[in-house]
Amino acid sequence: MAASSRPTLESVARQAEVSRQTVSNVLNAPHLVRPDTLERVQAVIAEVGYRPHRAARTLRTRRSNLLAVPMQPAPVAGADVLDRFLHALTVEAQARGNQVLLFAAADDDAEIAVYDELINDHDVDAFVLTATHIDDRRTEWLAERNTPFVTFGRPWGATARHGWVDVDGAAGCAAATQLMIERGHQRIAFLGWPDGSGVGDDRRSGYRQACQAAGLSVEGLERSVVGEVEFGRSAAAELLDSADPPTAIVCVSDTLALGVWTELTARRMVPGQDVAVIGFDNSMTASVLGLASVAQPLEDAAVACTAMVDAVLSTTEPAAYPPEPVLLKPHLVLRASSGDLR
Amino acid sequence: MAASSRPTLESVARQAEVSRQTVSNVLNAPHLVRPDTLERVQAVIAEVGYRPHRAARTLRTRRSNLLAVPMQPAPVAGADVLDRFLHALTVEAQARGNQVLLFAAADDDAEIAVYDELINDHDVDAFVLTATHIDDRRTEWLAERNTPFVTFGRPWGATARHGWVDVDGAAGCAAATQLMIERGHQRIAFLGWPDGSGVGDDRRSGYRQACQAAGLSVEGLERSVVGEVEFGRSAAAELLDSADPPTAIVCVSDTLALGVWTELTARRMVPGQDVAVIGFDNSMTASVLGLASVAQPLEDAAVACTAMVDAVLSTTEPAAYPPEPVLLKPHLVLRASSGDLR
DNA sequence: GTGAAAGCGCTAACAT
DNA sequence: ATGTTAGCGCTTTCAC
Secondary structure (H helix, E strand, C coil): CCCCCCCCHHHHHHHHCCCHHHHHHHHHCHHHCCHHHHHHHHHHHHHHCCCCCHHHHHHHHCCCCEEEEEECCCCCCCHHHHHHHHHHHHHHHHHCCCEEEEEECCCHHHHHHHHHHHHHCCCCCEEEEECCCCCCHHHHHHHHCCCCEEEECCCCCCCCCCEEEEECHHHHHHHHHHHHHHCCCCCEEEEECCCCCHHHHHHHHHHHHHHHHCCCCCCCCEEECCCCHHHHHHHHHHHHHCCCCCCEEEECCHHHHHHHHHHHHHCCCCECCCEEEEEECCCHHHHHHCCEEEECCHHHHHHHHHHHHHHHHHCCCHHHCCCCCEEECCEEECCHHHCCCC | CCCCCCCCHHHHHHHHCCCHHHHHHHHHCHHHCCHHHHHHHHHHHHHHCCCCCHHHHHHHHCCCCEEEEEECCCCCCCHHHHHHHHHHHHHHHHHCCCEEEEEECCCHHHHHHHHHHHHHCCCCCEEEEECCCCCCHHHHHHHHCCCCEEEECCCCCCCCCCEEEEECHHHHHHHHHHHHHHCCCCCEEEEECCCCCHHHHHHHHHHHHHHHHCCCCCCCCEEECCCCHHHHHHHHHHHHHCCCCCCEEEECCHHHHHHHHHHHHHCCCCECCCEEEEEECCCHHHHHHCCEEEECCHHHHHHHHHHHHHHHHHCCCHHHCCCCCEEECCEEECCHHHCCCC
């Protein structure tokens, strides 16, 4: 029998024959407690399975152990990447005693409108933003108000007023290009996004660097299209029909690589045999099609983000802000389309 | 000047010249308040931008307005579907004044271990579970403890002790098969999962029903494989090499349909022209490849789930429990592979 | 190092 | 219909 009601701090205090305050200290400032008292109280805590009540703690301390994360407005390109990141972030946050609180917003302005509510009503400790872009008003807003936050994605085109974690797209595309060069390719094309997207420009720069380092010309080998498969496909057709067609095509995204793949297949050409193709993001589509791709270390990114958030939250010195950014190296996932598996 | 500190209920009460309790009633039980008082208090609330503090309210009421949702342990088949559902759920919950609290767990047992913490420490109001399966211990656990929850997915093989929302996979596959029949196909194959997965069995039954209703034999036209592309591909090869090959193939998933697609392409056959193919889930892969698919109404499912949660939470009569399940009809997304676009 | 008192912002119970 | 009182469970003073 016995209506099993939740143990409170007070019940622990009574049973351990100390004051409530001592129990609180055992939890939050154990160094203040004499070893034997500490042990006795901890024993009781373990015995009764006591855990502090979050709302009570939040009410008092104004800290919720909640990380607010925006759920992106759906099928953006790379939604799939963000979801894997979100999963890793949930795992990591939980490992550090935090939880992820999701919120939705149609665009940046709508998102900002939710911030105030999250901060004041929910006492969220920090935000983790994804999909940063040029002129991101969200980071401005948060930085101005000294709200702790970290972005997964660089502050494109702005000086960093906040901590960030990102994946080195230039290095990824350089490695992909480099691999093609090592395999003997001389004419390597790049299928990218139009100038002005931070992510796209960054990735293209890696391709250019690798070509330049190897003394290869990129003349006539770059195409920029918006990120839809059909456009990737027609750009691939154009490249393949040119006077001196490429033998390898590095793509800014798996979506565009899929366009190339589709065009090759339609021409009865085999990706990886006739023309090598490599995409970016290691999406599920890439893995099922045997499309080589640049993979982002999303678990590492999540670890870095949660660690950085904790660092920001525990820092009192303004001199330590913003924290040192983290730029992670992606790795190549070779598959049939890169030409390694025959 | 003016340290803009958050308005409290008390400050509203003072300014409106009523007691705190009246302000509380304006918020939570407006019918108890005289119209003119109501209006006056509401005016003050709007003026100062007052919003109740969640932690304080939670501490008092033991309700958090939080919906706990497990983040599935990553790349399961249909991860993509669950993510779209999660997005819709976040939007819907928010529209009803709730938030989604994410948590991670490696498997069912680990998940159950987190429940207690979520319930007792966080006072989550309810759970929304996804990826239900046969012998789901999670639903057992929650039902036994009378924890409010709803599943997106039927209680496969068990009597429903809880509310659920699901998509009618049988109807989806029946519609897909029906479409093939209407287009004149006589030999329609089904690529499914091995017996024993609730979802797979359900979808196959729709295929069988449609064939039977049209007087078509399914003899030698069914294959079951685990959900990987390569297996789908070899099963497709087997079907195509048989004495009397199918002219249309309905698949239990986009992944398997992709296997068929790959095999057809390798044989220089055109999906939708030489052999019709239709998948299930309307994944991003399907949309980019022009693969016809059965689409789940995920927004509707999210709406139904949040509505059902609210219903469960506001119900006091045990007679009304469990609530009436919701079974949604999927719809066909026709693309090149279904043979409609030539 | 430990204890006592006060109070975070809100709502339930009761009184009027 | 409105006000008064008490207290949710915790941590922050401040004594000792």
